[in-house]
Amino acid sequence: MDDLETRPQRILAAAFLVFALAFAAFGAMAGDTFFLRLATEALILAGLAMAVDVLLGYTGLLSLGHALFFGLGAYVSALALKHWAPSFWGALGATLAVATLLGSVAGFISIRARGVYFALITFGLAQVVYKAVYNTRELGGSDGILGIPEIQINFGLFTAPAASPAGFFLVVLAFVMLMYLALAYLMRTPFGRALLAIRTNEPRVPFLGYDSSRAKLIAFTETTKSAPMTMRWCSVHVPSTDFRAVRITAPSSSPPTPRRWRARCIRCCAASCRPICSPSRPRATR
Amino acid sequence: MTDLAEALQFVYGPQVLNGLAIGVAVILMALGLTIIFGLLDVINMAHGECYALGAYLAVSLVAAGVNFWLCLLLVPVIAAAVGYFAERLLIQRVFHSRDRHVLTLLLTFGIAIIAEDVFKLIYGPNPHKVESPIQGASELLGIMLPNYRLFLIGAGTAIIVAVWLVVYRTSFGAMVRAAAFDKHMAASLGVPVQRVCATTFAFGVALAALSGVLLAPVYSVFPTMGKDFILLAFSVVIVGGMGSIKGAVLAGLVLTQIQSISSLYVSPVWSDPLVFGIMVLFLMVRPEGLAGRLGHG
Numbered sequence: 001m002d003d004l005e006t007r008p009q010r011i012l013a014a015a016f017l018v019f020a021l022a023f024a025a026f027g028a029m030a031g032d033t034f035f036l037r038l039a040t041e042a043l044i045l046a047g048l049a050m051a052v053d054v055l056l057g058y059t060g061l062l063s064l065g066h067a068l069f070f071g072l073g074a075y076v077s078a079l080a081l082k083h084w085a086p087s088f089w090g091a092l093g094a095t096l097a098v099a100t101l102l103g104s105v106a107g108f109i110s111i112r113a114r115g116v117y118f119a120l121i122t123f124g125l126a127q128v129v130y131k132a133v134y135n136t137r138e139l140g141g142s143d144g145i146l147g148i149p150e151i152q153i154n155f156g157l158f159t160a161p162a163a164s165p166a167g168f169f170l171v172v173l174a175f176v177m178l179m180y181l182a183l184a185y186l187m188r189t190p191f192g193r194a195l196l197a198i199r200t201n202e203p204r205v206p207f208l209g210y211d212s213s214r215a216k217l218i219a220f221t222e223t224t225k226s227a228p229m230t231m232r233w234c235s236v237h238v239p240s241t242d243f244r245a246v247r248i249t250a251p252s253s254s255p256p257t258p259r260r261w262r263a264r265c266i267r268c269c270a271a272s273c274r275p276i277c278s279p280s281r282p283r284a285t286r
Numbered sequence: 287m288t289d290l291a292e293a294l295q296f297v298y299g300p301q302v303l304n305g306l307a308i309g310v311a312v313i314l315m316a317l318g319l320t321i322i323f324g325l326l327d328v329i330n331m332a333h334g335e336c337y338a339l340g341a342y343l344a345v346s347l348v349a350a351g352v353n354f355w356l357c358l359l360l361v362p363v364i365a366a367a368v369g370y371f372a373e374r375l376l377i378q379r380v381f382h383s384r385d386r387h388v389l390t391l392l393l394t395f396g397i398a399i400i401a402e403d404v405f406k407l408i409y410g411p412n413p414h415k416v417e418s419p420i421q422g423a424s425e426l427l428g429i430m431l432p433n434y435r436l437f438l439i440g441a442g443t444a445i446i447v448a449v450w451l452v453v454y455r456t457s458f459g460a461m462v463r464a465a466a467f468d469k470h471m472a473a474s475l476g477v478p479v480q481r482v483c484a485t486t487f488a489f490g491v492a493l494a495a496l497s498g499v500l501l502a503p504v505y506s507v508f509p510t511m512g513k514d515f516i517l518l519a520f521s522v523v524i525v526g527g528m529g530s531i532k533g534a535v536l537a538g539l540v541l542t543q544i545q546s547i548s549s550l551y552v553s554p555v556w557s558d559p560l561v562f563g564i565m566v567l568f569l570m571v572r573p574e575g576l577a578g579r580l581g582h583g
Binding site for chain 2: 056060062064109112113115116117119120121123124125127128131132135
């Protein structure tokens with residue numbers, strides 16, 4: 001009973017990976033552009049859906065404002081690529097830094113509210129930022145940002161041109177699969193169990209020794225980070241960037257087995273999707 | 287001294303009256319939202335689209351040659367029918383589940399997205415305009431104001447008073463308040479709770495549609511008009527207290543005045559973030575809002 005990610009799910013994920021690789025190979029051979037781009041978009045949306053799933057499906061927080069961070073990632077990376085340096089990793093770093101900062105601010109504001117109020121605050125935040133960006137001429141206003149340079153993604157050993165549909169599809173696929181693995185691991189850590197506990201019975205969580213609002217804040221910030229991570233494509237891929245609301249619902253998961261862990265051990269790790277915690281990983285026995 | 291008088295006459299006066307005209311319409315929207323939340327515990331994210339529905343129905347009816355005044359009567363009736371069936375067929379289905387808040391929110395949110403695109407499909411993305419039925423302007427306390435806005439303030443106030451009378455002075459209103467206070471008790475005393483819920487939902491939708499018709503000659507009618515307006519209505523409802531009629535009226539007046547006065551000093555673009563900031567402050571400091579819930583005093 002230790003794994004929330006069941007065996008069939010793992011097989012499905014592996015099958016999906018194989019299928020996606022085969023699809024990329026066929027696409028590249030046939031010289032296809034349309035379907036590869038479409039599939040790339042689908043993968044990116046899947047990444048966003050995973051982020052929302054951590055909040056809604058696991059923690060039980062309905063955020064209607066995650067499109068904000070989705071757009072934020074696109075804007076920040078577009079600006080970084082255009083005005084700073086046409087480097088993929090530079091844009092990624094800038095996006096993560098800004099998303100972490102704004103994600104913690106937005107989380108700090110919205111976590112105080114519960115239930116429907118949380119949903120409303122996140123919705124309002126997204127709407128306000130949308131309006132502010134839409135009305136700011138320096139950010140392109142209603143036209144969006146145009147003329148973003150096409151770049152080469154440097155992986156050390158090799159480079160992948162973002163302009164090639166198949167190459168970029170593979171890059172996005174790798175990122176989404178990494179994100180999936182990271183999130184699957186996260187849900188197995190004590191921190192992940194605490195999120196599940198919050199969803200099941202929030203008032204009881206503090207009695208068990210966990211800091212629920214802290215965990216929620218971290219979850220919120222972490223997911224806001226993973227949302228723009230998948231969203232670099234907009235700037236890398238599409239010549240113009242503008243704020244468009246994307247709303248995705250996520251399935252819920254099975255009820256959890258809350259385990260004891262020390263909330264104090266959670267540290268927000270700025271660069272990755274998982275917090276450093278768990279001095280000893282608890283084994284659930286049933 | 288004359289400077290002050292002139293500033294009052296030419297700067298603040300018109301701004302206050304314009305704010306009042308918008309405020310009355312916002313209050314109508316917020317009343318619908320707050321009554322629906324007070325009774326059904328449902329946040330109607332599609333409320334802005336109900337408002338847009340009213341405006342588009344007015345566009346269609348006026349184009350078909352129907353008198354604007356007749357529209358004012360017809361549109362709320364059509365919208366109420368839509369609302370009644372939406373409640374009966376869609377919201378009742380998820381109403382009794384444990385995750386009611388999240389499910390109804392997502393459901394109405396989905397309806398809102400679909401409705402927006404349907405408007406876009408039928409009427410196209412370009413703005414429409416409804417001809418104002420009252421032309422000209424008149425002078426009030428030395429301030430020139432379009433006649434239609436004066437009518438808007440008068441009619442809106444009358445409707446708000448009528449809503450208050452319906453909720454607090456009729457037997458239907460008593461049933462609504464009883465059901466909002468305790469559904470099971472009300473049901474055991476013979477209140478047809480399901481029908482009351484559906485009717486109340488329809489009532490709220492009709493109010494939103496009515497404010498859509500009233501504002502159609504002032505603003506243009508376009509597919510995303512609901513979303514632009516709904517945030518203000520939500521702010522009003524939250525600042526006033528979810529499910530409170532008194533609070534919605536009070537907060538509606540205060541917030542729209544803040545918005546219209548502040549736009550004299552900062553760019554009007556930032557009046558929305560300002561109002562939202564007030565809403566966030568209220569949520570952090572006083573989540574219950576200015577006044578108590580429907581049925582609770």
